[in-house]
Ligand code: GLN
């Protein structure tokens with residue numbers, strides 16, 4: 001007889017009504033006390049536990065809650081605190097590490113694996129402080145009071161911590177120190193009387209896990225000696241080549257993600273030690289959809305032959321989905337019935353466990369779910385015309401009609417080092433208020449548009465005064481670069497409460513793709529026309545690219561992501577044609593999220609980049625040779641994917657460069673990139689106003705590495721989070737820097 005239990009690996013932390021966000025922001029601006037912040041946080045954690053308890057979960061993950069970021073919490077507990085923060089204590093230190101403070105830069109922030117959550121990168125140096133696990137132990141004790149034996153502490157594994165750190169100490173010393181500290185931690189947990197601990201080691205799914213094999217083996221042998229059963233948790237992909245040795249590690253159980261990668265295949269190939277508990281991550285923690293009963297049951301039947309002790313669970317922490325889909329009462333019922341957020345996923349976990357135990361009632365529950373899916377497929381907007389168009393695409397649809405060198409001669413003639421911006425200008429409180437009024441129906445469409453047009457006019461006037469060469473309309477009508485387009489396309493749905501944490505107090509509410517995507521009407525042409533009518537200078541049309549639209553939404557699960565990207569690309573292709581017809585001579589298609597969609601395993605990069613770049617090419621391919629296509633990406637590191645960047649075939653690529661110290665530019669230059677490059681000359685994330693001299697230096701660096709005709713001058717990203725008082729002088733200095741460069745070139749007689 002097999003034993004079937006249920007477990008969770010973490011829960012959303014922001015609170016059902018974003019209580020944590022509100023409490024944090026109030027604490028930071030001094031309107032609530034530290035005690036009240038902590039009280040709010042504990043109330044959220046308690047409610048999370050109670051929800052999981054009510055759902056009947058057997059092993060409830062606890063201790064993943066954090067005021068800002070769990071990786072930061074582990075750095076603090078382990079005593080990994082960079083020297084610049086060591087004089088601080090308590091919350092002051094926590095938030096200084098998270099957000100920086102006068103003269104002390106924060107820890108770097110970066111994406112957590114391939115998710116849209118961002119963690120704070122630990123800096124492991126020579127000098128550590130004493131470890132202090134007291135807050136963690138206190139949480140576990142508090143949880144035990146509510147959950148009893150179900151309490152299962154979640155610990156971030158030492159090798160994942162190291163793998164994600166900036167390591168300035170040698171690996172051996174680091175791991176020796178960590179082993180001692182983790183041993184202390186585990187002994188403390190054992191004393192608290194918990195039945196088992198989850199140690200999360202998602203780094204095991206990365207391609208380089210093999211390099212660390214002997215460290216995993218020795219660390220886990222040490223931990224085993226403590227005598228507290230360890231459940232080793234992995235997610236986000238399969239174990240790949242590491243599979244055979246990982247399943248031999250001295251632990252009591254191992255969790256695998258069966259929603260991504262090839263773990264079932266690996267299980268079949270290598271088997272699984274029969275006495276080990278197998279954590280079956282089968283309910284997808286990263287999408288918003290209900291399980292599809294037949295597929296999931298078939299997978300479970302196959303898995304259950306490999307261990308007599310199964311844990312049915314979400315594939316990862318549920319932090320990647322919102323709390324409760326039942327609250328989305330404005331969504332049509334057939335759609336709402338197939339959505340599944342955290343609470344619904346708990347019920348699914350329970351249901352699947354009951355199914356495996358032969359529970360008859362569970363069977364009828366599954367039948368209900370099948371009927372939801374049937375109702376949904378009847379309801380789902382389908383656009384046969386879009387599908388037909390995709391089926392009939394020809395290779396030439398993905399290509400500009402002339403190669404770059406020939407297009408170049410037809411494109412707008414601009415001064416050397418042309419100056420421009422990335423698109424958005426300050427989104428002031430007044431603009432946000434305007435939009436809120438319009439949404440509440442307190443303002444007519446005409447009044448709203450007239451107000452937007454006044455902003456556009458002001459923005460054009462400023463840009464002319466500053467002397468920029470290529471202007472933009474300013475994106476005042478856009479809340480968000482994805483949402484704005486999604487709202488005008490069919491096939492996207494929007495939630496009221498579907499917030500997920502991006503980092504710290506920042507939350508996003510991604511649109512949900514639930515049907516075929518089509519463009520019922522032009523999306524940006526009106527504002528473009530208004531802007532272009534006000535100036536003889538060229539105004540750039542501004543679009544968000546297909547891959548970014550996809551990566552910042554919850555995709556549907558019945559169609560490959562590639563197909564969804566192509567559907568969006570077709571809509572954008574029509575928009576490009578309409579902008580051109582309206583007189584646009586330059587069109588920018590932003591793809592800031594292209595790189596972040598890269599799969600975790602490098603061997604899958606090519607496959608992803610092939611369709612991602614194809615989608616961009618499909619959107620841009622319609623443009624006449626004389627139309628200049630720009631794209632923008634705001635992160636560094638292109639070296640490894642430069643061939644794909646070239647294949648975008650954009651005429652101008654603008655990049656973030658000022659924060660990465662020109663590294664990106666150098667990579668691009670080294671690779672022999674021969675299209676034009678907008679070299680981000682100042683950091684828009686800093687309130688500091690860059691001086692002309694700084695930007696001249698930045699540009700000279702560009703000139704030293706790239707032919708001068710290839711270089712554009714722009715900030716490194718959009719300006720929407722800045723204030724006009726910052727933007728105007730910064731851009732004036734930028735234009736002055738471009739002029740100085742032009743004169744230098746003229747004087748040197750080149
Ligand atoms: N055009 C967008 C803007 O200027 C680009 C934003 C981005 O790269 N994230 O805001």
Ligand code: ZN
Nearest residue numbers: 592634717718
């Ligand atoms: Zn950007």
